[in-house]
Amino acid sequence: MRMMVFAAVLAALGACSSPSLRFVGVEPVTVEVEGWSIDVYADDGAAEAIRMTVDWDQTPALMRERGIIAVERATGWVVDRRTVKGDGNIVRMRLTSQPYTQ
Structure with missing residues (x-):
């Protein structure tokens, strides 16, 4: 029973966006x-960009690439x-003072 509760808590935490x-x-x-x-x-x-979609084929490089795109779209600024x-x-990343243009 404890394992089921623990698994349910982990599943809930895995689907949340906690900065x-x-x-x-x-x-x-x-x-x-x-x-x-x-x-x-x-x-x-x-x-900071947090992936919310479950993807078993993700890699850190792919998340960095898509995270940069997401941050630039959301903020309107170019990522350093x-x-x-x-x-x-x-x-996580810093923003430049240059506006993002698509």
């Missing part, structure tokens, strides 16, 4: 990128690609 402490209180902007739903949190020149760090679920 890092820096972005607590910031409302996310949800962006669709190539079939993925990504929540973007941005504040004061920094951004030298600052992008993260894994297959969450990426």
Whole structure:
């Protein structure tokens, strides 16, 4: 029984968008990128992208690529690609002062 409760809690946590402490209180902007739903949190020149879609074939490189696209669409600013760090679920980055044009 304990394992079932533990599995249910893990499943619920896996489907939620919980930003890092820096972005607590910031409302996310949800962006669709190539079939993925990504929540973007941005504040004061920094951004965080959290993948909401389950994809067993994801890689950290693919998440970085799609996270950059999502952040630029959501914020309207270009990402400083030298600052992008993260894994297959969450990426964090800094924004430049250049407006994003599609």
